[in-house]
Amino acid sequence: MNHKHIQDNLAAYVLGELDSAAAEQIRTHLSDCADCRRAAEEMQNILRTAERMKEEPLDASLAALARRRLDETLRRLPSASLSDRLSHPLLRYAAAAVILAGALLALHILGPQTLPDRRSLTADTQQTAEDAAGASQNELEQAAQAFRKQDIRTLARLLQSKHEPTRLAAADYLAQIGDASVLPTLDTLAREWTGSGENPYAKAARTIRNRLAEPAD
Amino acid sequence: MGDEQFHQLVAEYGGRVLAIARRVCGSDDAALDVHQEVFLALWKRRRSFTAPVNWNAYLYRTTVRKALEYVHKQRKEKMLDPEYEKTLSAGDDPDDSARAAELLGRLREALRKLPRHQAQVFILARLEGMDYPQIAKIVGCSESTARVHLHRALRHLAHLMRDVLEREPV
Numbered sequence: 571m572n573h574k575h576i577q578d579n580l581a582a583y584v585l586g587e588l589d590s591a592a593a594e595q596i597r598t599h600l601s602d603c604a605d606c607r608r609a610a611e612e613m614q615n616i617l618r619t620a621e622r623m624k625e626e627p628l629d630a631s632l633a634a635l636a637r638r639r640l641d642e643t644l645r646r647l648p649s650a651s652l653s654d655r656l657s658h659p660l661l662r663y664a665a666a667a668v669i670l671a672g673a674l675l676a677l678h679i680l681g682p683q684t685l686p687d688r689r690s691l692t693a694d695t696q697q698t699a700e701d702a703a704g705a706s707q708n709e710l711e712q713a714a715q716a717f718r719k720q721d722i723r724t725l726a727r728l729l730q731s732k733h734e735p736t737r738l739a740a741a742d743y744l745a746q747i748g749d750a751s752v753l754p755t756l757d758t759l760a761r762e763w764t765g766s767g768e769n770p771y772a773k774a775a776r777t778i779r780n781r782l783a784e785p786a787d
Numbered sequence: 788m789g790d791e792q793f794h795q796l797v798a799e800y801g802g803r804v805l806a807i808a809r810r811v812c813g814s815d816d817a818a819l820d821v822h823q824e825v826f827l828a829l830w831k832r833r834r835s836f837t838a839p840v841n842w843n844a845y846l847y848r849t850t851v852r853k854a855l856e857y858v859h860k861q862r863k864e865k866m867l868d869p870e871y872e873k874t875l876s877a878g879d880d881p882d883d884s885a886r887a888a889e890l891l892g893r894l895r896e897a898l899r900k901l902p903r904h905q906a907q908v909f910i911l912a913r914l915e916g917m918d919y920p921q922i923a924k925i926v927g928c929s930e931s932t933a934r935v936h937l938h939r940a941l942r943h944l945a946h947l948m949r950d951v952l953e954r955e956p957v
Contacts, residue, residue, distance in 0.1 A: 608953075609945065612818075623891060633802045637797065640823055743853070
């Protein structure tokens with residue numbers, strides 16, 4: 571084997587893929603050629619580093635945590651948002667057709683001056699819903715990240731988001747952290763809550779107060 | 788894809804997605820983020836998504852791609868915790884530790900710079916321990932092409948990391 575041939579086969583040699591005769595030829599060449607020897611050592615070093623990456627331990631509880639986080643995020647996504655309901659292309663066209671028919675009917679009944687000028691109602695409506703869902707999703711991801719970092723300031727900011735799922739997620743995370751500084755905001759949100767079932771903001775505030783009242787270890 | 792099928796996929800492949808993300812990215816936090824990204828993207832598109840013939844291959848490819856993107860983004864923002872990688876070395880000598888951490892960091896960064904197939908094949912072969920027939924199925928190429936990708940990846944990585952590899956080995 572000449573020098574070029576050796577270089578071409580060096581990766582296969584380092585990976586142990588050559589037969590014994592070819593490997594022996596490379597070994598003989600390496601004993602005489604400093605450049606190829608160095609190149610082989612560099613590749614071996616990369617394989618050793620990759621081996622270290624491979625052996626990094628995976629915490630057994632991580633899978634459960636990942637599943638819980640994903641479930642939480644899915645639960646907090648705007649359920650059956652317009653964007654979600656319209657995700658199938660055919661449904662998008664159908665919805666656009668319905669809205670367009672409505673707009674044409676309104677134009678026919680009320681006259682052209684009553685409709686928004688030169689704007690696509692279907693596109694605007696759908697885009698607004700998608701923007702809202704996207705913004706809310708970004709905030710949910712921010713909240714999850716802030717929770718992992720125990721970043722109370724970010725969670726407190728997200729608690730005042732205009733998106734309900736974000737506020738609920740932030741309240742839940744803050745309740746788990748248990749910081750008193752967010753109690754006034756939680757109390758305000760609890761007073762403003764008009765949903766059915768247990769008031770989630772009141773529950774979060776109560777959890778924090780209970781935790782603060784617990785005697786320190 | 789129905790909601791039930793989605794949850795079955797998470798149950799069946801979630802652990803694998805997490806493990807590969809953990810190896811490629813090097814931290815639990817990053818692995819959790821990539822796991823979330825992979826499945827959330829799938830969830831958002833589940834109504835219009837045409838199911839792949841091989842979910843295993845699809846999720847491996849997607850996870851590797853998203854994990855490499857994550858490493859790139861984090862490196863760019865200098866947010867990866869250097870302390871974490873220092874704990875990965877078994878050596879007691881702090882110099883060895885620092886060098887091992889540097890090599891790990893540089894290898895993650897270099898993988899991101901490889902052509903997509905080379906990075907995929909290297910990760911599947913060296914981090915996931917797969918053989919060429921398994922890799923060929925996932926990447927969607929022949930076994931001999933997978934072999935060529937791995938050899939090129941190794942040469943390419945050596946080139947990208949030459950400055951750090953030229954120093955004394957650990």
